[in-house]
Amino acid sequence: MKKILILSVLLIAQYSFSQDYNGTVIDKENNQSIPFASVWVIELNTGASCLANGTFSLPISLPNVVHLKVSAVGYSSATITVKKEKLSNFTIPLSPSHIELQEMEISTSTGILENYSVTSIESKTLAELTTISTTSLGQAIGNISGVYSNSTGNGISKPVIRGMSGMRISTYLNGLKIENQQWGGDHGIGVDALGIEKVEVIKGASSLLYGSDALGGVIYLKEAEYTESNHLEASVNSQFESNSLGFTNGFSFKLAKKNIRFNLFGNQTSHADYQIPSENYVFNSRFNGQAIKAALGMNKNNWVGNIRYSFITNELGIPGHTHDSIPLQEDLFKETTSRKKTLPLQVNSTHYISAENKFFFENSELKFTLGYISNDLQEFEEKVTIPGIEMKLNTLSYNGMWNIKKIKNHSIIFGAQGNFQSNTNSPKAEEILLRNLSATSHGIFSLIHSKWNEFTQTQIGIRGDLNEFDIKKQVNETENITLNYQSLNYSAGISYTRKKHAFRVNISSGYRPPHPIESLANGVHHSSRRFEIGSLSLKPEYANQLDFSYEYSNEHLSFIVNPYFSVIRNYVYLAFTDSISNGYPVVNYRQNHLTYFYGGEATFHYHPHFLHNLHLESNFTYLFAKDENQNSISAIPQPKLMALITYDLKSTHKLIPQSLAIQNTYFGEQSRVIENEIPTVAYNLLDIGANWKIKSKKLEGSLKIGAKNIFNSDYINHLSELKPLGIQNPGRNFYVTLNLTINQKIKSNEKNN
Amino acid sequence: MKKITNTALIIAALSMFSVSCNKKECHECHYEKDGAEVELGEKCDSDLETLEADGIDVNGVNYEVHCHEH
Secondary structure, three states, X not given: OHHHHHHHHHHHHHHHOOOOEEEEEEEOOOOOEOOOOEEEEOOOOXXXXXXXXXXEEEOOOOXXXXXXXXXXXXXXXXXXXXXXXXXXXXXXXXXXXXXOOOOOOEOOOOOOEHHHOOOOEEEEEHHHHOOOXXXXXXXXXXXXXXXXXXXXXXXXXXXXXXXXXHHHEEEEEOOEEOOOOOOOOOOOOOOOOOOEEEEEEEEOOOOOOOOOOOOOEEEEEEEOOOOOOOEEEEEEEEEEEOOOOEEEEEEEEEEEEOOEEEEEEEEEEEEOOXXXXXXXXXXXXXXXXXXXXXXXXXXXXOEEEEEEEEEEEEEEEOOOOOOOOOOOHHHHEEOOOOOOOOOOEEEEEEEEEEEEEEEEOOOEEEEEEXXXXXXXXXXXXXXXXXXXXXXXEEEEEEEEEEEEEEEOXXXXXXXXXXXXXXXXXXOOOOOOOOOOEEEEEEEEEEEEEEEOOOOEEEEEEEEEEEEEEEEOOOOOOOOOEEEEEEEEEEEEEEEEEEOOEEEEEEEEEEEEOOOHHHHHOEEEEHHHOEEEEOOOOOOOEEEEEEEEEEEEEOOOEEEEEEEEEEEEEEEEEEEEEEEEEOOEEEEEEEEEEEEEEEEEEEEEEEOOOOOOOEEEEEEEEEEEEEEOOOOEOOOOOOOEEEEEEEEEOOOOOOOOOOEXXXXXXXXXXXXXXXXXOOOEOOEEEEEEEEEEEEEOOOEEEEEEEEEEOOOOOOOOOOOOOOHHHOOOOOOOEEEEEEEEEEEEEOOOOOOOO | OHHHHHHHHHHHHHHHHHHHOOOOXXXXXXXXXXXXXXXXXXXXXXXXXXXXXXXXXXXXXXXXEEOOOO
16 A cells, blocks of 8 residues: 555656746737736647746646647737747747637647648637527537537437538547437437537538548537646536526536646536427426536656546436327427426436547657447336336447658648447347447548648548448347448548638548448337338448638638538438337338538628627528439428627626627528428527626636527427427527636645756 | 635535435326226335336236326
8 A cells, every 4th residue: 555655656746847848928019028828738738827027837748849829818829839948938929919800720620720721620619609608519519600400309409510410420529439329319419518618510521530421520529628737726607597497507626737637527407398489388398417527637748648537417308299199289388397307208328438648759649549438328208217228338449640740741640440339228128229239340541731832731531441230139030130331431622821811622522331220220219209110221321522612811801601512322311101100100211322412601700990899700501402303301401590799898897798799590491391391481589698707806707698589489490309299499598607717826845857 | 725625626526426326216106997097106216116017916907007297
């Protein structure tokens, strides 16, 4: 025991001692020091604040080469690359600017400066996406152009990118792909907003780095950074929503001591049934959830390690339950609300653990992440202690990437990623929808990013994938069913950036093998209210996408237009039949030969010179889809036009808000539907909000008060899973969000070497 | 400072506890006999599980038991 203690102390001491790197942040125009600027080490997710005289100190161990993000109020932020030995009395100049429309950011998902990226990446902080507070992370992501949210009531929402969702979208949390039975339209995204700081969306089949099966795109979630070195930060937050009497209470705790950093987050959510504009409540749309997240970061010289753990559990009522073929209104709606647990119910619990290692060499970077996800999904239909279905999905995944940064003007990435998966049905469950199986997936890829001159960059890449599913035999079968798939995919793109203009063209392919649920389903999916039948004859889906974007930006205006065209061979869809089994409509998994998706997104951000306090942001999304016979495709999102106006009052008075926001979202008509699918009429949603800043000597925070759907519009989103039952989305909803944070410097007695 | 650290750790520990602890689960149960619902009252935990799994025997006839409001 004594030896372990001594060893632990030595280990901590080893991580605690480090050189002190320092410098000054100055104004580029007058060489005056800038007080309280932030100097952030991107590789370590930590950093320091400058003192009043503009000096900073980084008492941590650094890799040989680091990227520093330097920002200050009234200045354009800068991302600089610097060798650590230069970081002694180092001077960083910043250019004055009264406005910053788009920060120079390094993409978390690709590691490339976003402005130089050849693919279309849209990056937003969660704070930007929740200027008007949202109920769920899925709703917040739905504010990004080209992205929608498919929902089952308030509790379940999952992202839709360019008309695709579920297995055609990959969601990554800090480099680990989330595996949580995402084939189900009613199985949510699997993570909540707890501790999430930034969302990056790669649209379309253009990400070789994150799997060729992401035909629709990739959502990359980045957890909150650690606090400043030698600091402690604690916060509490709370949100209340009037419509569903919903609350979310959470806390965070961050501690950073030289080369060891720790984050802890937790929250609890509870919502009663939500109210529709007619003042009735949607029965059993209630939900409860808890989540806890922890992260431990360490670094020594050129090594950076992060260990992360999350546990998320949700009890989600499934609204729209009825035993009648023509639903009775009294089964679907009630005059009173409740949060008491009732049936049907989905209980979804997931443990995530990941270990990330990064090694920084002179001209290259090696990153390796090992992760384990254990997801337990239970759906209760008629009995509260015996699940209708219960499946445990365990996934062990790896993700390795070697980024060689400089071979003349080229950088090369080699990588491998894959997983080992098992799905096991509980013997306690009444039925089996997806059979017991094991699956393996392995992919290797390489990308070459080249900078040909000051303006032109290219990126080409190739990726090979192997997938195997071993489906366990049933009583009446003699052997397991084994399904093998393999594919080769490519990506090629060019970007041309000159002065205020940037052009990007990207052509890429993707492939998705049929999931066993599509091949072998044969049972009731309670939450979807369907009897699903799969087909072993399904072939893999193959996608090809051409994506073009043009961007204009100056100090006051930013404008992006991003048209695309995508063709998918063997597109899998659910076809309704006239049959009923076990009281549910029977649906078959089928394929189209060719399916075309095309459309575009446009975003606009204007900050008028004559009124610096005003921001106008707008985005428009349009998508058209058809098969080779010109027939419509089901569940294609409505056109969307979103406009957000924010006005910074910059008041120092405690009672006057810091900013006001008004957001209008127009969803156009969707009349291109398949047989048995109901068209959707256009509607408009208006939201308003006011944000206060709280600042005292030791306490900082924010207070948000606002209202969503302020005109109480009666609408059903085209992507709502409750649409076939005529169940409306929530009516008017007032919210209050409070966040309080204490940040303290820790006294350190350790001497630097 | 020590107070802040301790408070934060207590909040964290309590939250962890609230996530992991199992609450007692009770529900009103009934079975259907001759088209009418026969109430069995509130049943909890193992009693509830047994009733749902095995049903109830009344005069040599086994009836399926339901323990939820819908």
